Amino acid sequence: MTPGGLSLSELTAAIAERTSGRLLARVDGDPQRRVSAVAALDAAGEGELSFLANPRYRREAAGTRAGAVVVATAEANALRAANAASLVVVDPPYAWFALAAQLLHPVLRRTPGVHPTASVDPSAMVDPSATIDAGAFVGSGARVGARTVIGAGAVLGAAAVLGADVLLHPRAVVLERCEVGHRSIVHSGAVIGADGFGFAPLDGGWIKIPQVGRVLIGEDVEIGANTSIDRGTMGDTVIESGAKIDNQVQVGHNCFIGANTVIAGCVGLAGSARVGRNCMIGGAAGIAGHLSIADGCVIGPATVVSGSITQPGHYTGFFPIMNNRDFERTAAIVRRLDNLRRRLRALEAAAGGNAE
Numbered sequence: 001m002t003p004g005g006l007s008l009s010e011l012t013a014a015i016a017e018r019t020s021g022r023l024l025a026r027v028d029g030d031p032q033r034r035v036s037a038v039a040a041l042d043a044a045g046e047g048e049l050s051f052l053a054n055p056r057y058r059r060e061a062a063g064t065r066a067g068a069v070v071v072a073t074a075e076a077n078a079l080r081a082a083n084a085a086s087l088v089v090v091d092p093p094y095a096w097f098a099l100a101a102q103l104l105h106p107v108l109r110r111t112p113g114v115h116p117t118a119s120v121d122p123s124a125m126v127d128p129s130a131t132i133d134a135g136a137f138v139g140s141g142a143r144v145g146a147r148t149v150i151g152a153g154a155v156l157g158a159a160a161v162l163g164a165d166v167l168l169h170p171r172a173v174v175l176e177r178c179e180v181g182h183r184s185i186v187h188s189g190a191v192i193g194a195d196g197f198g199f200a201p202l203d204g205g206w207i208k209i210p211q212v213g214r215v216l217i218g219e220d221v222e223i224g225a226n227t228s229i230d231r232g233t234m235g236d237t238v239i240e241s242g243a244k245i246d247n248q249v250q251v252g253h254n255c256f257i258g259a260n261t262v263i264a265g266c267v268g269l270a271g272s273a274r275v276g277r278n279c280m281i282g283g284a285a286g287i288a289g290h291l292s293i294a295d296g297c298v299i300g301p302a303t304v305v306s307g308s309i310t311q312p313g314h315y316t317g318f319f320p321i322m323n324n325r326d327f328e329r330t331a332a333i334v335r336r337l338d339n340l341r342r343r344l345r346a347l348e349a350a351a352g353g354n355a356e
Contacts, residue, residue: 005036005047006103008068008086015099023096028076029086035067038101049088049104051097052079070097110149118150121158139176157193163219178231181219181241189226192217196230196237196253196271209233211253218242224249224265233271240277252289264301 006014009031015023035049041057044050044066051070052061061069062082070088071079080087090096110131114120118132121140131149132138138150139158148166150156157176162168165183172186175193186192198209213232218241223229229251231237237251240259250268251257257269258277267281270289275281279293282301287293291308299305300316309315322330 003036005034007032007034008088011035011049011100011103012088014103015096018099023090023099025070025088025090025096027086028080028089029068031086033067033086035104037104038097039066041066041069049097049100051093053092053094053097070100112147124156127164133170145182151188160193169225175231178215178217180217181221183219184217184221184223186223187225187227187247190223191228192223193231194228196233198233198253198271213237213254215239218259221245227251230255230271246283258295 008027012025012027015025035047037048039045039048039050041050041052041060041064044064046065046067048066049068049070050064050066052058052075058078061079064083064085066085068086068088069079070090070093072091072093073089076087076089088096112129112131114126114132115134117134118136120126120132120138121142123140124138124142124144126132126138126144127146127148129146130144133150133152135153136150138144138156139160141159142156143161144150144156145162145164145166147164148162150168151170151172153171154168155173156162156168157174157178159177160174161179162174163180163182166180167185168174169186169188171188173191174180174186178193180186180192193215195211198211199206200209211231211233213234213236215229215231215237217239220242221239222244224245224247226247227245227249229237229239230253232254235254237253237255239257242260243257244262246263246265248266249263252269252271252273254272255269256274258275258279260277261275261279263281264283266284269275269287272290273287274292275287276293276295276297278295279297281299282303284302285299286304288306291305293305293309294312296312297309298314300318302318303316
């Protein structure tokens with residue numbers, strides 16, 4: 001929380017500057033009203049900033065006690081009539097609110113240096129402005145960029161590279177030769193560079209295939225807690241700049257995830273899947289291996305992608321929830337579809353028609 005807060009005019013000016021004029025907001029009310037924190041509509045108080053981005057929450061917005069509310073132009077007039085709070089009118093409101101939250105809740109500055117209990121190989125190159133916390137490990141030949149933070153108990157393997165302003169949360173792991181670009185964040189429990197699932201069958205058993213590739217992560221990427229990104233078998237697993245990956249996601253060896261793609265929790269990508277740029281993948285979706293998804297695709301939650309998608313669009317493939325008895329009846333019908341299809345073809349043939 002920012003001590004003393006910021007006035008709405010200070011916030012609008014700072015965000016306009018940060019976005020090079022792409023987010024220009026208008027204050028409808030008192031531009032000198034100060035806010036020191038952000039809060040939800042139903043919990044905000046006089047010195048707090050909230051937002052309305054979904055029309056379903058209009059009632060909460062009308063009754064909020066927030067000092068100011070961020071709204072889209074289309075919502076401003078209705079909310080002004082229902083609430084005396086100052087309004088910050090901007091399109092899109094959610095992005096403006098996110099930047100305001102960063103300004104009101106800045107990341108605490110860390111004291112540079114290496115904790116006495118950290119283990120840093122003498123051959124590692126650590127920028128003097130970096131911070132390495134208690135119990136962390138930095139391997140031989142590793143490189144740590146300016147102002148980067150390696151949290152308590154985190155691991156940076158041999159010859160691995162962290163760019164500038166990277167945040168490796170406590171107990172995150174970046175294994176040997178993998179690279180993480182500037183300003184990226186790796187949350188606790190994530191493992192970057194574990195072996196891919198590669199085994200060759202022989203006489204009923206399995207022979208391990210060495211995984212000699214890397215994981216290359218671009219700039220401004222965020223990797224969620226307990227997510228696993230496997231190194232390539234021979235080539236590299238690549239996550240392009242701007243991608244955001246949620247918690248408990250599995251990215252198999254030699255996958256490619258394009259720039260600015262977002263992936264929600266519990267998604268699984270099998271080896272060598274290629275996801276384009278600016279895609280959105282919903283939670284618990286499953287992506288089969290050795291396929292491609294075009295740029296700009298939206299994959300619904302729990303959807304199974306078993307073949308390549310060549311055109312951008314919104315794709316969904318799951319069975320809607322229903323009463324269990326109805327589901328059992330439907331499943332029984334589905335099991336008989338192939339037999340019904342054969343019978344329909346026979347009837348069409350007997351009638352002299354053509355079954356599709």
